[in-house]
Amino acid sequence: MMIQEQKGEFEPNIIGFLCNWCSYAGADLAGTSRIQYPPNIRIIKVMCSGRVNPMFVVNALQQGADGVLIGGCHPGDCHYQSGNYLARRRMAVLKVLLEQLGIEPDRVKMTWVSAAEGKKFAQVIEEVTRDIKKLGPMKKIRRDNEW
Amino acid sequence: MVDQKQLIKTAKEIVSREDVKYIVGYKQGTYGFVTSPAFAYTPEDVESFIYNPLCKKNLAVYPILEEKLPLKRGEEEDKRKIGLVVKGCDSRALVQIIQEKGLVREDLVIIGIPCKGVIDLKKIEKRFPNQTEVVDVEENDNSEYIIKIGDTVHTIPKEELLSEVCKSCEFPNPPLYDFLMGEEVEVREKEVYSGLRGLDETPIEERWAYWEKHFQNCIRCYACREACPLCYCKTCMADMLDPQWIRRSVNLSENTAWNIMRAFHLAGRCISCGECESVCPANIPLMELNKKLEKDVKEMFKYTAGLDTEEKTLFGTFNPDDPNEFIM
Numbered sequence: 263m264m265i266q267e268q269k270g271e272f273e274p275n276i277i278g279f280l281c282n283w284c285s286y287a288g289a290d291l292a293g294t295s296r297i298q299y300p301p302n303i304r305i306i307k308v309m310c311s312g313r314v315n316p317m318f319v320v321n322a323l324q325q326g327a328d329g330v331l332i333g334g335c336h337p338g339d340c341h342y343q344s345g346n347y348l349a350r351r352r353m354a355v356l357k358v359l360l361e362q363l364g365i366e367p368d369r370v371k372m373t374w375v376s377a378a379e380g381k382k383f384a385q386v387i388e389e390v391t392r393d394i395k396k397l398g399p400m401k402k403i404r405r406d407n408e409w
Numbered sequence: 410m411v412d413q414k415q416l417i418k419t420a421k422e423i424v425s426r427e428d429v430k431y432i433v434g435y436k437q438g439t440y441g442f443v444t445s446p447a448f449a450y451t452p453e454d455v456e457s458f459i460y461n462p463l464c465k466k467n468l469a470v471y472p473i474l475e476e477k478l479p480l481k482r483g484e485e486e487d488k489r490k491i492g493l494v495v496k497g498c499d500s501r502a503l504v505q506i507i508q509e510k511g512l513v514r515e516d517l518v519i520i521g522i523p524c525k526g527v528i529d530l531k532k533i534e535k536r537f538p539n540q541t542e543v544v545d546v547e548e549n550d551n552s553e554y555i556i557k558i559g560d561t562v563h564t565i566p567k568e569e570l571l572s573e574v575c576k577s578c579e580f581p582n583p584p585l586y587d588f589l590m591g592e593e594v595e596v597r598e599k600e601v602y603s604g605l606r607g608l609d610e611t612p613i614e615e616r617w618a619y620w621e622k623h624f625q626n627c628i629r630c631y632a633c634r635e636a637c638p639l640c641y642c643k644t645c646m647a648d649m650l651d652p653q654w655i656r657r658s659v660n661l662s663e664n665t666a667w668n669i670m671r672a673f674h675l676a677g678r679c680i681s682c683g684e685c686e687s688v689c690p691a692n693i694p695l696m697e698l699n700k701k702l703e704k705d706v707k708e709m710f711k712y713t714a715g716l717d718t719e720e721k722t723l724f725g726t727f728n729p730d731d732p733n734e735f736i737m
Binding site: 316320324337338344347348351353355356359361364365366372374386389390403404406 | 608613614615616617618619621646656663665666669670673677697698706723727731735736737
């Protein structure tokens with residue numbers, strides 16, 4: 263974080279919660295296919311996008327993330343049948359809540375990437391990085407003390 | 410107006426039944442405009458029951474708050490029912506809890522009261538500050554409150570003292586009850602909740618400035634949680650240490666995290682009784698968050714909390730056609 267601030271241009275930190283079966287495999291494919299994408303994303307593997315508690319998102323924003331991406335399987339493809347549908351509902355409500363509070367809801371992104379879509383994954387990361395860069399650093403609910 | 414005699418008579422009949430442990434109602438408070446909950450174990454206890462527009466407290470919290478001590482050897486669990494005096498919103502809270510399997514319908518005896526709206530304690534105390542004597546408040550047929558303080562009688566239009574949540578109440582009649590006191594009342598003309606008016610025009614930066622001011626005042630007493638009939642988890646996420654979802658320091662970041670968590674956990678469950686807001690010592694307009702979520706959940710998922718005990722919960726179910734514009 264310190265290094266980025268010195269450079270002058272804002273480089274966002276993005277946390278990606280990717281589901282084990284589709285999005286993470288998609289990221290893996292992007293890597294093995296040597297597709298270039300911005301290095302701003304830090305990936306956390308979860309077993310299903312339905313595992314992502316909205317508090318994960320809030321905690322990420324508190325601890326230094328400027329944006330959060332949640333990646334799951336395409337609707338109907340979920341390894342656990344309905345995890346991504348449930349996650350979609352939750353995130354829709356979370357975005358409404360953040361908007362009401364005045365925290366840009368665009369900081370929370372959601373995407374469906376299958377294991378075969380390495381290229382789409384790279385595109386999504388580019389898009390997310392560009393959008394978050396535009397929004398600027400997330401300072402509203404950042405924790406003061408880093409220990 | 411609810412007939413007090415009828416209420417007491419019904420409550421007496423219920424509490425005399427063998428399968429009822431006690432009944433929770435309202436009684437006159439010790440000072441000013443406060444009313445307090447009354448627990449009646451015998452028909453004599455019921456004599457103190459009252460019902461007036463000051464009875465705002467949501468009594469649906471009590472069946473869940475009840476402490477269940479460990480049983481001695483050979484002792485049997487007390488499975489008798491609990492009686493409750495509920496208004497429209499309180500009854501919806503019970504429906505919601507039963508829907509989530511937090512309570513069993515058969516364990517409750519519900520006395521429903523068709524509610525014409527209750528007084529906001531903060532408003533009336535502002536109007537008549539420092540009342541130490543017990544005050545009697547009644548509602549007449551012309552939508553006015555008659556307030557008797559000592560020998561003087563004040564007549565005040567209802568709209569001035571009515572709670573903000575009651576002004577936009579859609580369900581004044583209890584959806585779930587065993588005994589209904591009096592006739593069902595008419596639903597008020599639909600009105601947008603005051604905190605949501607003009608929200609669309611407010612730019613996002615101004616909204617944060619508004620909430621920042623309020624969340625800085627939050628002292629994290631968790632009174633909102635304690636007063637809420639739907640915050641009944643045995644271990645609240647806010648109290649967990651491993652993982653520690655929110656840290657204990659009282660600062661803007663953690664206060665915001667707590668308030669996001671509280672509001673999110675009530676999404677699709679809040680029944681707009683307004684208890685959280687009325688108990689908040691820092692005067693945070695919590696209902697503005699709850700109402701906004703209630704409204705948007707209704708628009709997005711066509712879901713209204715607390716109307717049908719058999720319905721599935723909002724986050725426990727899904728529809729493949731849910732909104733997905735935000736997905737990249």
